[in-house]
Structure formats: structure tokens, C-alpha cells
Amino acid sequence: MSVRADNRLADGPMHPVGCGSCGAQVLARKSSWQQTTVQWDETATATCTDWDPGSATRGRFPVCEQMRASIAQAVVDGLLPVVDTRS
């Protein structure tokens, strides 16, 4: 049972985004203005100063406000494309 690659990544890959606060580096993708995907790895979670393991299961909605803000800034800076705005 091997897991395939997401067909959507072929046309719109993940992009590296660094946190403006702690420097943690994640992979991010926005399929639309409303949608955000974030992939953390071990180094990123170790670097993040706002890391709260298991917070999602306790219903904490935003995971890390600084990373959220950094992703929004990356869009403003043109470093992170929003997939549905491309022609």
C-alpha cells in the first residue's frame, strides 16, 4: 500500500517560507486566498518558539500566529503564489 503523489502538486508545488520571528522553515502552498497548506519537518518544529505539540487536538485553531503572518507576508512579497489567481 504505497501512497501516491498529490496530482495538484504537479502544477502548483509547495514553496519554502521562513518564519519572520524564529526563522523556522516550512513548505507552504496556497490554492486560493482562503486556503493554506503547511508542511512542517522535524527541524522546523524544533526551531519554532511557539510550538505546542498536540494543540490541534485541543481545538486551538491557529497553530502559530507568527508563521501565519509570515506566510501572508510571503504572498504580499510575491514569494508564494496563490494558485487560483494564475491564468
Next chain:
Amino acid sequence: MTQTTDEVRTIEAEALPTRFARGWHCIGLERNFRDGKPHTVTAFGKKLVVWADSSGELKVLDAYCRHMGGDLSQGTVKGDEIACPFHDWRWGGDGRCKQIPYARRVPLRARTAAWPTMSQDGLLFVWNDPEGNPPIAEQAIPRIDGGPDAEGWTDWAWYETRVDTNCREIIDNVVDMAHFFYVHHAFPTYFKNTFEGHTATQLQRGVSRDDLRPSEKAIGGPKRKGNTSVATYHGPSFMIDDLIYHYEAMDDVRTVLINCHYPIDENSFVLMYGISLQRPEAEDEDPAEAQALAEKMVATTRIGFEQDVQIWKNKTRIDNPLLCEEDGPVYQLRRWYEQFYVDVADIDSAMTDRFEFELDTTKPNEAWQREVEENLARRAAEDAPVPQDA
């Protein structure tokens, strides 16, 4: 991945996995197993026997007696042991044969498979591990916040049913945002998935679709405005959903919805769900009324699952779903789910690293969008080649 536009896409599906997920599986309400009789549970491609020993502790063994293959679940509880109906061999909850009434001594290696168990919040769990290792401490199911053991909450309104398909279908629901609208007539305004370690969470805030309210109509329940839901799979099969319902003509109701299953074999599973709710605090509140509301709610949930089951019964397994940008992270969820089907030594960090997928339709995105467009336009103007003066 590139394909020409007129090429037909093929649905691909590998053979079903030959092993069953490692982890805690709820096999039902504890009290159903405490009647002094042995119970048959068909799970993980095997037949199991469940009984309570003299101290009330629930025990689970492979049902087939290692002597001549008798079915222990058709036997009798004698003291702490289960006695085989064939030759009365007595097996202890630790898997060892304790006594053979007609023999002077028990032969060497008289040991059968014993399944680690856990009882909490009125539910019985068994640990499945194809590698045969003891339960992983970090993967213990957390105690429920609320539920039947908590003051002021109703007992479980519980329902069990057999579903004839592989259990991956129900796991896919965690990420399937779009099906909430089309199958369950709910409209998520905020949706988030977080996969981390052995947990997969779905956060959802939604409003009911105004054009369709069949669930409430079907049970004569109060009219709902929407809900807030924090639902987490703790391992491969047990989901706790902290679910708050918002009503039009009454206060919010706090509920816990359990959604869990155990595989019978690779082609079928037992789906179980239960609801407990916090009784309203009014002094004249009748506990029976709250229990009746819990029963109504589980009936609503049942309608929802029956809609799912109808789809599952007729659909095909698909390993390469063709997703659009509005779909949820199906592939990433399956990558998370894969960790339970490989040996612990083969778990890749990609299966357990934190992954987040968020959809927020409530954010005022227009202003942000305008700012970015202005920014990009300004930059394009700045980058444009400056005309040379003659």
C-alpha cells in the same frame, strides 16, 4: 503526471493490505461484555473471545482453542478463566492454559494469543499489533472531556453496524470537505486538518444549508443554526469529536461524538458511533429528556452515516483520486494513515511530521488581495526597463 487532455484517466487500486492497523481499537460498550458470558468478536481477520474475569476485568483471547480448535467464545466462564466447550480446557486472560480437568498436567507451550485491553469512558479497547509488541504508551486513548463518566452528561446513545468495504473509506472522511455539503448538507465556513504523530484532527465550523434540512425533519429535532466541531483520530480507528451544536431557538448544546470502527477483515468493518451530551442546567430539567435528545442526535448521526454507507456500497477503491484545488488533503491523510500499516521501524517521518491544511472563508480576503495586486503592479513598473534618454 503530465498527460494530454484527451487521454482517459485510469482508476488505480493496489491489492488490499494483508495486515490490519496497529493501534487501539474500540470494540464496543464495556457493559455489553460484563454479563458473565463469553462474547464472540470477529476482528482483524480473526475470531476473538471477550469475557470478564471474577474481578470484572475484561479479557480478550484468540477464540480458537490451541488444543483441538474449539471455539472458546461458545464456551463458559469458569472463575477467572474461559473454558472450551469441546474438552473444557481452561484458559486465563494472560493467554496461558491454567488447567485441563482430565489431565494430570498442562503441556508445555500451552499459550494462545492474548490481546491487551483498556477500559475507559464506558468503552472497551483492544490493541492490535501485527508485530506483537505491547501498546505504545504515547498512543493511549485520552480520557474524554465530558461523556458518561462526567457529572451532568448523558449515557452513550450508541449505534453499531457492519459495513462491507475496506475501512480506508471512512478514514477519507476526515479530509473530505466537499462531501459535507453534498452528502451531509452542511456548509463549512472554517475547515482545518492537522496531522501530527499518530493523531489526525479535523476542525470545523459550519452552518446548516438553508435549502436542505432533512436530518432534523426526519427525527423531529430542533432546528440547527450550525456547529463547531473538533474531531481527532487518536490512532487508526478511534475519533473523539467535541461537537457543539448551535440552535435557532435554544442554547448551545455541548456533545461528545465518538466515531470508531474495527476491521472484521480487509473487506468489511464494524462502524460504531455514540453521543453523550451535557444536560442543560435548568433546575426543572428532566434527565430523561436529555437522554431522549441524545437518542435523537445519534439518530441524526445515523442518517449521516447511512448517506456515507450508501456511497461506499457502490463506489470503487481508488488509490489515485483526481483532486481539484477545492478538495481536502486526501493524499497527505493517506500518508499519515500508512504509518499504522508498516512496522514501527519503517515509519517514515513524512508520515508523522506535522501537516496543516486550512480553509477560512470568513477572512476578509479582498483587501489583502488588492494589496498584493497593487504591490505586484508597482514592482512590475519598477522592474520595467527604463527608457534610455537620447
